[in-house]
Amino acid sequence: MLSMLAQLAIGAIDLAAAFLVIYGLKRMSSPVTAPSGIFVAGIGMLAAIVASFLYVFAVRAAALPHLPVNVGLAIAALVIGGGAAWWSGKKVAMTSMPQMVALYNGMGGGAAAAIAAVELLSNQAQGVTALSITLIGALIGAVSLSGSLIAWAKLDGVIEHPLRIKGQQILNGLMMLATLAVGGYIVFLTQTGSVPLLPVSDLIYLFFACALVFGVLMTLPIGGADMPVVISIYNAFTGLAVGLEGFVLQNPALMIAGMVVGAAGLLLTLLMAKAMNRSVSNVVFTNFGAIVKAKPGAIKGDLKPVDAGDAGIFMRYASTVIIVPGYGLAVAHGQQKLYEFVKLLQAAGVKVKFAVHPVAGRMPGQMDVLLAEANVPYDMIFQLEDINDEFSHTDAVLVIGANDVVNPAARTDKSSPIFGMPILNVDQAKQVYVVKRGEGRGYAGIVNALFYGENCNMVYGDAQAVLIKMIEAVRGLGTAAE
């Protein structure tokens, strides 16, 4: 009776956990509701943990001979993992967020693979269906673990260059076939009872080793710049692996949360690829982001540097200004100074808007988060499709640390790697100021014709340092803000 009540309670908590995760994800779709969305999803995770402990104590206790040791280990893992996540989450810099996501995503895949390993080694998965699903979950989880670790190493600069060898795709294909063959052999053995070539436990270890190596081989050749999309793919993998292992364990919270995360990761991957006008296979199989030499004569005009103060004063006397933030703003931690400058312009009567490109920065929503950090009101922030028609009748545009997302080659140059990517129509504005440190290329590694345009001036320097000079210059005028 008690066990039945406990089962009912566990079911109810699992369902509530799944609902909270879905609702939390929904709230994460807007920067306004995202912080509370993260909190709600966290409560969902906590509920799932409570349900797991209830399951162990109320349903499985009699069948677990080492219950106190197991529970002690689980609590130790929660404290160590939770503590490390809390500490690193507090300390991580905005620009290192993709690395952290890669690392935690890999751990999710690793956890799913570990569950599968326990199920396989203790012979819990019985029957062709359950065994196959466990193995597929194990394969996807292990690939996600080792692939995400390589993605982390690339983003963190531990691995600096894509590592490609001749015949890489063939080698990858062979490795995948080998993994599937070992998995198939394990299913065959357990169903037919034939005498194995190796003990089944050794075959299981071999299966995991092949899957982990496959994840490494698949990720090594991909350029570091494409890692955010790759992480999103692995995020989808991890969700799928967790969902499959949830099916094996008959745990509804894992099934629902895993599938929702898997679907969200897949959608995010497709949206990122679409915003860059590239296919997912182009991301995985091509050398995108390698520095491309400019074709001689392809770009006309000169780079025209101006003083930061002069640019600031020009914008102070404009009627309308649009700000386009990019990756460099995040690198320079310039968001607070940017908003300080904007407030000075507003106090002087200038109408200011922010234009955010869907793939500005290095992860989805990075610019929205950056601007939210500086308390920029959401009604000043406009997405590409809502603001693109306004550039042609705007007095001045301040491009700060952005490059590819304002490159007109995406519209005109069929040979450009970003051809077809929707871009912000900055080149159509009356006057453009581009803040960057020098002649560094953007993520796509290509030259930007915007910088050479008649209407464009370059303000060289670190974004934050430039903004400080602009603020000083505008303040020096004794504006209405004083």
Ligand code: NAP
């Ligand atoms: P970007 O094209 O990468 O250009 C950033 C520019 O910032 C560089 O040209 C660099 O020039 C400048 N910069 C770097 N540090 C700076 C600093 N401290 N102060 C001032 N400027 C600095 O950036 P973006 O325009 O934001 O475009 C994003 C790119 O990333 C797109 O190609 C997009 O497809 C890609 N991507 C985005 C995502 C995503 O989810 N958001 C995911 C994958 C790929 P200097 O070196 O001369 O300073």
